[in-house]
Amino acid sequence: MQVEAGPLLQQINYPSDLRNLKPAELEKVCDELRQFIIDIVSVNGGHFAASLGVVELTVALHYALNTPYDQIIFDVGHQAYGHKILTGRREDFHTNRVFGGLSGFPKRGESEYDTFGVGHSSTSISAALGMAVASEYKGETDRQHVAIIGDGALTGGMAFEALNHAGIEKSNLLVILNDNCMSIDPNVGAMKEYLTSITTSKSYNRFRDDLIAVLAKISKNGPDAYGWAKKLEQSIKGTLLKSANLFESLNFRYFGPVDGHDVAKLAKTIEDLKHIPGPKLLHAVTVKGKGYALAEKDQTKWHAPGLFDKITGEIKKSIAEKPQPPKYQDVFGHTLVELAEANDKIMGITPAMPSGSSMNIMMKAMPSRAFDVGIAEQHAVTFSAGLATQGMVPFCNIYSSFMQRAYDQVIHDVALQKLNVVFCLDRAGLVGADGPTHHGAYDIAFMRCVPNLVVSAPMNEEELRNLMYTAQLPDKGPVVIRYPRGNGVMSDWKRPFTEIEIGKGRKIQDGEELAILSFGAIGNEAAKAIQLLNQDGIYPAHYDLRFAKPLDEALLHEVFSTFTKVITVEDGSLMGGVGSAVLEFMADHGYNVEVVRLGIADEVVEHGEQVELWKLCGYDAVSIVSAAKRLATSIKTNSMVS
Known part of the structure; x- marks a missing residue:
């Protein structure tokens, strides 16, 4: 299904095109960008509510800043769909999160606009500060560095470590706090309560409306005027707020809270903040799922809903002839x-x-x-x-x-x-x-x-x-x-408990000359492979190791004293994994057996469906069959020679 962008969005291939528009046109751009995200994600899947919540913020940043020279760093990154669409990837956005297509997160190798690879939370401020310090060292004093971090990610200790360091630097750093009271689930903790107290202070909210523009103008008149303005601001804030501002105590200039969905005002605010030196924090209040009523109402459900009917909101079930086992x-x-x-x-x-x-x-x-x-x-x-x-x-x-x-x-x-x-x-x-x-x-x-x-x-x-x-x-x-992501293999899974002896594996079936040792749920692919091999007259034994540590030494002694060929299968890194543990055991006990290890090689595996990636890495059922047949051929060849 081909999704058409709106007329204004069609004209925007890069942020330089966006900056040719008039401020009055930005709201229309936001409407079209939000609808484009809804259209694409409803038919292709992906993260949803997070990107809808930062549409205005994303447009305002690219409008007010000179990207990619000015650098934007998204925290976590599942909210960066609008950013990707505005930065040269609109026509390819239908491949988002598809094998061989665009990454669902910012990725340095994908675009110069993706300044830092992200996926885990609370890293943006540290990375942005590193970039800002480097720019200052190189004399790029006009370069802007902006970290966008959600209030959920601010609960991560690394974010506070970065704030603590940034407060003693004079680097040109702007932290935008995207405050929507949500990460994937509702936020918890004292930080949530603190931010709520700020956003509900009516006296302070009235005061801060004019503060940013005034300080931006005064800061252009020299350091004395700037210092005077800063002292005045701190004094008034201390009077209006019930408690001292946390961010100010870390030497950040705090501005906000501002409406995170007023794109024109956001763009003007960001433009003004460019002229205020040092570390600054802009507190923007947003709604996760903004513009799609169902996502606004149930933000956790719509964080990544899968495929859905954008009109009715019905989330489409995967096609299956019979009920699936539980996850x-x-x-x-x-x-x-x-x-x-x-x-x-x-x-x-x-x-x-x-x-x-x-x-x-x-x-x-x-x-x-x-x-x-x-x-x-x-x-x-x-x-x-x-x-x-x-x-x-x-x-x-x-x-x-x-x-x-x-x-x-x-x-x-x-x-x-x-x-x-x-x-x-x-x-x-x-x-x-x-x-x-x-x-x-x-x-x-x-x-x-x-x-x-x-x-x-x-x-x-x-x-x-x-x-x-x-x-x-x-x-x-x-x-x-x-244990893995996704569904299991048993419908009647709720059985009485049985203690498993620590370090004790199990033999699933006997075999001839070739043994397959699997670890974890990927053993079900090994079981499928064995069924296929049996059809071709090859009968491997199958052992479920259960434990990578401690290993079942009695089981391994049985394997190495019985079989001349062994395959290990794991859904994990080969380097240091369970296959390595088996080889270590073999070497330590003087066995001389041919072992083939199947798992993740020493390389980064990109995104795609699990079955696609198992095949890519060579340990899906078909790949296990191929490895077993190669070993079986060598067994027959050796038998003929002897």
């Missing part, structure tokens, strides 16, 4: 509640992903025992460690790629102290259209090298339940359970 995340959520009902020591923790991880199920059932700690993975891990010291059993649920952000805490605060924290790593392996910033490619490698950690992965929903049950039993220490 692994939902099996986790329901199982956690079931375990917590029987064990009053269990607590649930997630860093700002209650709906994405299905922790919201426990938060609803047991609100006093489940915590959304905001976008703060480091805090989530050490908070869990603190709970564990007092005899609690925290289930700390974090996406695999986000766990990278808390690696020190896993080692220092949990593993060294042998605390019984259960790390449930959702979205482990290749995740699909979110691409390389979200692929859970590395957790096996970076977790299995840490002393005292157990690293496990279920092949199906029943194993996920049993691993969770096992992990909460006494004296298990820290346990990692990784």
Whole structure:
């Protein structure tokens, strides 16, 4: 389906075209840009509400700034669809998040307008400050650097570290706080309450309306006038606001709150702020999902709704002849509640992903025992460690790629102290259209090298339940359970709990001469491959390792003493992964067997559907069949020679 842009938007191939328009035309551009995003995302899918909420802000920035010389850095980046459309990618935008098409996030290799690659939160201020300091060093004093960060991302500690540093620099930095009370789920914490107090101060709001323009004019008259204006402003703000301004205390000039959907005023404000030196923060109040009533009403549901009818708002279900098994995340959520009902020591923790991880199920059932700690993975891990010291059993649920952000805490605060924290790593392996910033490619490698950690992965929903049950039993220490994005394979998944012996794998079926060792849910692709191989007279054995650490040594001794050819299959990095662990075992015990490892090679995997990426990386069912046939051919050749 070809989507046509509106008449004004059709004339805008780059921001230089946008800047040829009159200020009175900007509102029309925003209307057309918003409609174009709705049209494309409704038929192609992708993130939705976040980009709708910053349409006016995006247009105003590109209108007031000289991009790409002036640099814009989006935090997280799922709100950058309007930015992509205005910067030379309108005609290709229908390929957004499609295999081989545009990335769903800003990406430096895609456009000079994408100044920094993003996907994880709270990085924009640090990156923008680095760029600003570099520009100052190079004498580019007229260059603007703007970080757009949501109030949800401001809960991340890295954002405060950057604010703290930026406040002592004199670099030309503007932070725009996109305040909509939402990340993916509603924001939590003291920062949300603080920003609300600012936005509801009527006296202060009346005062700040004229402040920006006055200061911009005075700042042009020299440093003395600027200093006088700054002292006056601080004095009046202190009188009008009930508490001292947090951002001012960090040496930021604070402006706002302003209406984030008044594009003309935003453009004028940004133009004025260009003339005020040093670090500044503009507080813009927006509505996530702005312009699409259903998205405004239910912002979490419409964060990334999939395909939908833009007229009726009906979200289209994927075509399936029979009901699909549940998502692994939902099996986790329901199982956690079931375990917590029987064990009053269990607590649930997630860093700002209650709906994405299905922790919201426990938060609803047991609100006093489940915590959304905001976008703060480091805090989530050490908070869990603190709970564990007092005899609690925290289930700390974090996406695999986000766990990278808390690696020190896993080692220092949990593993060294042998605390019984259960790390449930959702979205482990290749995740699909979110691409390389979200692929859970590395957790096996970076977790299995840490002393005292157990690293496990279920092949199906029943194993996920049993691993969770096992992990909460006494004296298990820290346990990692990784599982993938998407649906499982069992419709009758809710079965009685059974303890799984730590470090114990299982033989799924016997075979001849060739063995396939799989780790985690990708073992289901191995099972499909074996069915195909059986049709061609090849009968591999299949082992489900379950644990990357500790390895099932008895199982591996059986494999290496029985089979001459072995294939390992994992949905993770080959370097340091479970295949590497198997090779280490083989070398340590003097076996001489041909081993082929299938998994993610030492390269960045781009975005696409999971099955497309498994094929690309060579470990979907068909690729496993090909590898097995090559080994089977060498077996027959060797037999004929002997």
